[in-house]
Amino acid sequence: MAVALGDLVRQLDTLPGLAASRLHDTSVTEPDGLDDLRHRGPYPRLLASEWLLAEAAPDEFLRRAVMGEHLFLMPRPRSRQVDRLILALFDAGPHQLGAPRLAHLAAWILLARRAEQAGATLRWGVLQQPGALHEAREVRNLHDLLKQRGWTLPTPAHLQQWQQSLADAALNPAECWQVGSPSARAMPQASHRLGIARALQGSDLDVLLETRTRRSRLQLPLPPEPLAQDILKGRFAPTAASNAHQKNSGRLSIKQPPILSPAGRHVAVRLLDAPGVMVFPIPGANHARGKARRQLWPDGAQPLALLLDGRTALGY
Numbered sequence: 001m002a003v004a005l006g007d008l009v010r011q012l013d014t015l016p017g018l019a020a021s022r023l024h025d026t027s028v029t030e031p032d033g034l035d036d037l038r039h040r041g042p043y044p045r046l047l048a049s050e051w052l053l054a055e056a057a058p059d060e061f062l063r064r065a066v067m068g069e070h071l072f073l074m075p076r077p078r079s080r081q082v083d084r085l086i087l088a089l090f091d092a093g094p095h096q097l098g099a100p101r102l103a104h105l106a107a108w109i110l111l112a113r114r115a116e117q118a119g120a121t122l123r124w125g126v127l128q129q130p131g132a133l134h135e136a137r138e139v140r141n142l143h144d145l146l147k148q149r150g151w152t153l154p155t156p157a158h159l160q161q162w163q164q165s166l167a168d169a170a171l172n173p174a175e176c177w178q179v180g181s182p183s184a185r186a187m188p189q190a191s192h193r194l195g196i197a198r199a200l201q202g203s204d205l206d207v208l209l210e211t212r213t214r215r216s217r218l219q220l221p222l223p224p225e226p227l228a229q230d231i232l233k234g235r236f237a238p239t240a241a242s243n244a245h246q247k248n249s250g251r252l253s254i255k256q257p258p259i260l261s262p263a264g265r266h267v268a269v270r271l272l273d274a275p276g277v278m279v280f281p282i283p284g285a286n287h288a289r290g291k292a293r294r295q296l297w298p299d300g301a302q303p304l305a306l307l308l309d310g311r312t313a314l315g316y
Contacts, residue, residue, distance in 0.1 A: 004223040005105065005231055012106040016216040017192075017209050018114075033076045041072030086115045087133075087173040088124040089162065089187070091180025092148040099222055100196040101146065101232055103205055107179055107194055108145055112136045120174065127154040127180065130161035131169075143234045154180065159187050182208050252278060261308040268295075268308045275299055277306070 012018065037047065050070055054061040064070050088111050090096075090104055108124065115122035115136075122136040126148045135141055166173075166189065175191050178184075182195025195208040205220040222228055251272040259268040259277075265284065268277040276296035297303065 004227040005109075005236065008102055008220070008223065009106045009109050011220055012103065012207065012218070013110055015207060015209055015218040017211060017214055018107075018110055035074045035076035037071045038074050039068055039070065039072070041074060043072075045073045047071045047073060083172050083174060084118070084120040085171065085173040086111060086118070086120050086122045086175045086177070087166075087171070088122065088136075088177040088179060089127050089190075090124065090145065090148065091154055091178075091184060092126045092128055092150055093153045093180075094151050095153065095181045095184075096196065097149060098232075099198065099203075099205060099228065101149075102222060102228060103194075103196045103207060103220060104145065104179060105142060105231065107177075108136065108142060111177060123173075125162075127158055127162070127178070128152050130158055131165035139236060142236070146232065146234050154184055156185060159185065163188060182206075259306055259308045266308060268306065275301065279308070 047070075050061070050064070053064070088108065090108075096104065111124075112122050123133045124136055124145070125131075125133045128150060129148075134144055173189070176187065176189045177192045177194060178187055178190040179194045180196065182193075182197055184195075186193055191211060193208075193210040195206075195210070197206050199206045199219060203222055205222065207218045207220050209216045209218075223231070253270040253272040256270045261267070265282055266279055267282060268279045270277055271294070274294070274296060275298070276294060278292055278294050280292045281290035
């Protein structure tokens with residue numbers, strides 16, 4: 001399961017704009033009204049009288065454009081202090097049940113990494129539960145995210161309550177991520193919107209990332225259905241190593257006694273430098289001499305009891 005979830009995270013990490021954040025300082029510059037008139041700027045900010053000139057005297061309008069004489073309205077910049085905090089709000093409603101929840105898990109992991117690399121803190125919540133913020137430090141916090149699901153869609157009232165809750169708690173996050181349906185209404189504080197929906201064709205997910213300056217899209221392939229179901233059930237425990245039954249040699253431990261199979265044809269001895277046992281066949285008159293096999297269990301696991309069933313060691 002961990003491998004399948006890791007593949008999902010790696011694929012989502014290719015979405016432009018989801019890489020490491022650069023929170024070099026704790027101030028954000030925002031426009032605050034109008035400042036003055038300048039001869040350079042984007043044409044959406046061109047002075048209204050200039051557009052009137054374009055209708056009344058098109059040649060003069062073009063001449064002023066060539067000579068750089070157009071006048072543009074410029075906004076007045078204002079800096080505000082923000083916390084070194086990344087806030088992620090997930091939609092746990094019916095539109096995000098099933099496969100979209102896999103993308104939620106991958107996004108949670110990537111945002112936790114994003115916060116760590118930026119020296120910030122990640123806090124997350126659910127859009128349908130205004131004011132309830134959770135930590136993002138351990139695997140159990142990821143399990144908590146999986147438990148958050150319901151049949152209520154996020155409403156404008158939920159968004160207003162979140163806005164009021166953040167104001168009451170004096171929280172001013174550097175980034176606010178809204179993760180959910182791409183058609184949902186955006187929070188005013190949302191600096192990033194991650195829209196997740198089933199693709200129109202195939203079994204992939206259509207992931208859309210929107211910020212104030214860019215928009216990017218990704219088709220996210222899903223793991224096989226059995227693996228996806230295990231991930232959604234929170235089964236992140238490591239599986240046995242791929243070389244659990246490969247033929248190999250290793251140093252043996254003399255701290256534990258060997259284990260004999262019921263038929264007396266195999267003996268298992270604990271390994272000294274690896275989590276597992278070496279299973280040796282015992283030569284006999286009625287069967288040919290075989291080769292020793294190394295059998296491993298997951299790193300960190302400690303069996304309470306071992307039983308040798310034939311040439312396979314069973315741990316409990």
